[in-house]
Amino acid sequence: MNQQLGGVFFGLAAFTAWGFLPAYWKQMQEVAPFEILCHRIVWSCIFLSFIISMQKRWNEVADLVKTPGKLKGLILSGLLIGGNWFVYIWAVNSGRVVETSLGYYISPMINVLIGYLLLGEIFNRAQLVAVLFALIGVIYSLASYGAVPVFALALAISFAFYGYARKKIQAASISGLFIETLVLFIPALSYIIFKLMSSSTLFMENPVLTFWMIGAGVATSLPLLWFASAAKRLNLSTVGILQYLAPSIAFILGVFVYKESFTFHHLITFGFIWIGVVIYTWQSVVQSRIS
Numbered sequence: 001m002n003q004q005l006g007g008v009f010f011g012l013a014a015f016t017a018w019g020f021l022p023a024y025w026k027q028m029q030e031v032a033p034f035e036i037l038c039h040r041i042v043w044s045c046i047f048l049s050f051i052i053s054m055q056k057r058w059n060e061v062a063d064l065v066k067t068p069g070k071l072k073g074l075i076l077s078g079l080l081i082g083g084n085w086f087v088y089i090w091a092v093n094s095g096r097v098v099e100t101s102l103g104y105y106i107s108p109m110i111n112v113l114i115g116y117l118l119l120g121e122i123f124n125r126a127q128l129v130a131v132l133f134a135l136i137g138v139i140y141s142l143a144s145y146g147a148v149p150v151f152a153l154a155l156a157i158s159f160a161f162y163g164y165a166r167k168k169i170q171a172a173s174i175s176g177l178f179i180e181t182l183v184l185f186i187p188a189l190s191y192i193i194f195k196l197m198s199s200s201t202l203f204m205e206n207p208v209l210t211f212w213m214i215g216a217g218v219a220t221s222l223p224l225l226w227f228a229s230a231a232k233r234l235n236l237s238t239v240g241i242l243q244y245l246a247p248s249i250a251f252i253l254g255v256f257v258y259k260e261s262f263t264f265h266h267l268i269t270f271g272f273i274w275i276g277v278v279i280y281t282w283q284s285v286v287q288s289r290i291s
Helices: 002-019 021-026 033-055 058-065 068-092 097-118 125-145 150-169 173-197 207-233 236-242 245-257 264-290
Strands: none
Touching: 002 021, 002 207, 002 236, 002 245, 021 068, 021 207, 021 245, 033 058, 033 068, 033 173, 033 207, 058 068, 058 173, 068 097, 068 150, 068 173, 097 125, 097 150, 097 245, 097 264, 125 264, 173 207, 207 236, 236 264
């Protein structure tokens, strides 16, 4: 029971933190999204190296580096998560927090499609219905606005393929993320140095923004540590239910805090997605009980 309660606590902490992440990026609206991304990469890499040292896990990192297949996979997944982070920061600071929540509602159902197309997994009836509802929501958005929800789909697809890449690699979350950020560390650090030398940055000039930029490493990595602790203690169906806490918080922030537009057409789009989410979650719980 203590194990289960601890897992729920860590899971709630991780997904709540991810849900409130838009509020963090909003503190840096004066900074270009690409520069925020570079700071996120650099300070995440530094913070993760500290955690790995504290936990004495450098042997895990060395094993990954010595395995060419895993190293190549982590380079690819690093590029995918870097792209996902950039789109997310850009979307949030462009006033599209609601659309980011849509992306992360859709993402698990993109995972189902990837499993079917790339891993040979079989659709069960509930998964098929859930995916169809999500697809109807996206098609309705296209029909009502004449445009696809680009940010939402970019986030959903990039994160789903990131998950697929990490599943194939089977690397520990902390050491794997360290190598992913290390892949992008030199280009990101070079850009930060260039901005400093050209005096075209607020980093080290504005103390408040400097604090937020450096803190991006902790804001990125700490929820991952909590998630890893939750995943060890909980079954997958419980984690699957908790994961919807993050986009739900982001949705509430977007509509009620940042006053983003939410029309009747948005309601229909989200309605179909939410029905798909309920079916997907119900199916995950039933499958977990059977197994």
